[in-house]
Amino acid sequence: MLPWRITAALRSLDKIMISSTNEGDLKRDCWIWTGTMSSGGWQPVIRVHDGGRTREIAVIRLLYEAEFGERPPKDKRLQATCGNLDCVSPYHRRIWYGRPKSEQDREADKEGE
Numbered sequence: 348m349l350p351w352r353i354t355a356a357l358r359s360l361d362k363i364m365i366s367s368t369n370e371g372d373l374k375r376d377c378w379i380w381t382g383t384m385s386s387g388g389w390q391p392v393i394r395v396h397d398g399g400r401t402r403e404i405a406v407i408r409l410l411y412e413a414e415f416g417e418r419p420p421k422d423k424r425l426q427a428t429c430g431n432l433d434c435v436s437p438y439h440r441r442i443w444y445g446r447p448k449s450e451q452d453r454e455a456d457k458e459g460e
Contacts, residue, residue: 378436379433
């Protein structure tokens with residue numbers, strides 16, 4: 348059985364629309380999220396029911412982990428390199444070592460653990 352985080356990532360794939368402007372090159376194309384956004388409205392999420400409560404899991408972090416085999420550091424952001432904030436392609440993200448996360452960011456991460 349797959350770990351629940353990978354299963355959740357796979358389950359989210361039907362909410363992604365590939366913006367094929369690069370002749371079907373998945374590493375270059377944007378993966379546009381068409382599913383649920385976080386309760387704050389700024390982050391693509393899936394909702395997972397876990398022991399009677401619902402958690403929001405950040406899709407970008409799930410897909411990054413599924414593709415590259417490691418979780419991005421919790422205290423770092425995954426910055427969009429394509430400039431499209433709706434894009435969830437792990438190939439269009441880089442770990443950003445800029446300013447520390449805000450309290451709102453840390454609360455969102457707690458929901459996504």
